[in-house]
Amino acid sequence: MNQLSNPVVNNQIQVPEEEKEYKIENRFLVIWRRYKKNKAAVLGLIIFSFFALVAIFAPWLAPHDPYTYDLYDSSLPPSWDHPFGTDDLGGDILSRVIYGARVSLSVAIVAMLFSMVIGIIYGSISGYFGGWIDNIMMRIVDAISSIPYFFLLLIIASIMVPSLWTTILVLSIVGWTGPARYIRGEILSIRKRDYVEAARATGEKKFSVIFYHVLPNAIAPLTVLATLDIAGNILSESALSFLGLGIQVPTPSWGNMLSRSQELTTLLDYPWMAIFPGICIVLTALSINLIGDGLRDALDPRMKR
């Protein structure tokens, strides 16, 4: 230590001998221990892991090729050969659901990452500058979030040529306002705390204060926001694909597998086409929501709902 240390501080803190024996636990272990107590959250983690594994090992798990259509086998009810039945073009629904997990999950996660990055940058800029810039930037966020969510989603989707990447793009364009607003609020509130004052007093630049002091403290709640965002993206992607504006056939997604069921005759005569992909959407979204809630409680006990 070559810096001059503060004599007052050094003299006052005297660590008693016995306290040294306490082991400082790993932060993740602490979080995990708190997380474990929440049964619903553990259940959510199990269900989600199941779907994640299905998505990763799709080629080994799918009994048929999801892209092979056999018109002679179209619209078959569930059987041993096709446990979830076949769709109207003769595709095996189980295989398409398994590959659909891949598509739906990766689209949701990538879109979440994009919207987090956009949101964090936007929110940081807004909070960093403050004043009228902040005012204008936040009014824009307010305006975007006043537009009914699915209307905005559908409009942007309808302007673009639907594909996997445009679906991701649409979801991120619409989804960044939440994290942006959150980060900006966090910067404004943390800015007034003592340790940030202290950092500023030592002459740190405003930018590095945000980067080294504000953002790390906002990461825990952001994780929760990001988790819940994945669930939201899964629902939005399925809704877009359901209307034919998201992921396009033959690429399987849980949403576009449901779009045929918009016709009442299909829904009545071949209900399995609507039931199985729908259950996957519900279970995945539910599990992620449970994880998000569990994380919220585990990361910050004060934030209990």
Add this chain to the structure above:
Amino acid sequence: MTIYFIKRVLQAIPLLFIISIISFILMVAAPGDPADAYRNPELGASQDLSGVIKHLGLDQPYHIQYLKWLKALVLEGNLGYSFQDGRPVLEKIVERIPATLTLMGTAILLAFIIGIPMGIYAAVKKNSLFDYFALIYSNLGYSVPSFWIALMALLVFSLKLDIFPMGGMRENYDSFDLMDRLHHLALPALVYAFGVTATKTRFMRSSLLEVIQQDYVRTARAKGLSEKKVILKHALRNALLPIITLLGFQLPALFGGALFIEQVFAWPGMGRLAIEAIYVRDYQVIMGTTMIGAIMVVLGNLIADILYAVVDPRIQYSKN
């Protein structure tokens, strides 16, 4: 109070202004332009539209186009013309609004009637079986896509059990038949309420749990009041307040949810109009519905805020 009221109204104006800019940008970004409405498909490319383009001002720079568009919008309520049938967009939307509001209003009402008692009971009987049931239900409500639950309800109750009609708003077109209307309204409203009730239950529960811990509730209990009186008279009043603002926050999602319910149940509302327009890429109508939807959300928020201020005397209006 009046100052707060005026200030809150003034705040809504820049918001609407920015929404109009966003709408305009999206409209410019969309393929095709308003002149397409005048195109005669039989003439094809040989048609000379330069006169129309000049008249509509489409040859001018964007900011002038925007001002012109905004002027028409604000002064005449002109949102452009549908390229399908040439009718004014506003007229097409206005005739659909009552259907949407009926559906949304019924669903929200149902959500309050079911969700609030459920939330109260779950909070009072914390960690009971009912509480767990309410928790599972409210999580499901967040996780089930509205169009899928609509499809399932349609499959079970309309197609298989034949209790409810398959869609539409009425069968009796000759006269107003209340029972017929209610019969058609029931299933879409219930399905719609499924998701909304979940959020209401959850919020009511957590809001009441928070209030119960406050000192004045302990005081009320210490006075020897019955538990029923403590909850219903003292705690509930303050716990209910956030639900009002929550409704304001939820409006954008509620409007969005209406899209899918209306689509699946063939409910002739704004949402269905928007989806029909999207299928044929009728951008004037799409933008119109979005603009109107956003305006309704802003107004809804305004009303929620003002209601909140009226109901809650604790709200302090800052002077700056």
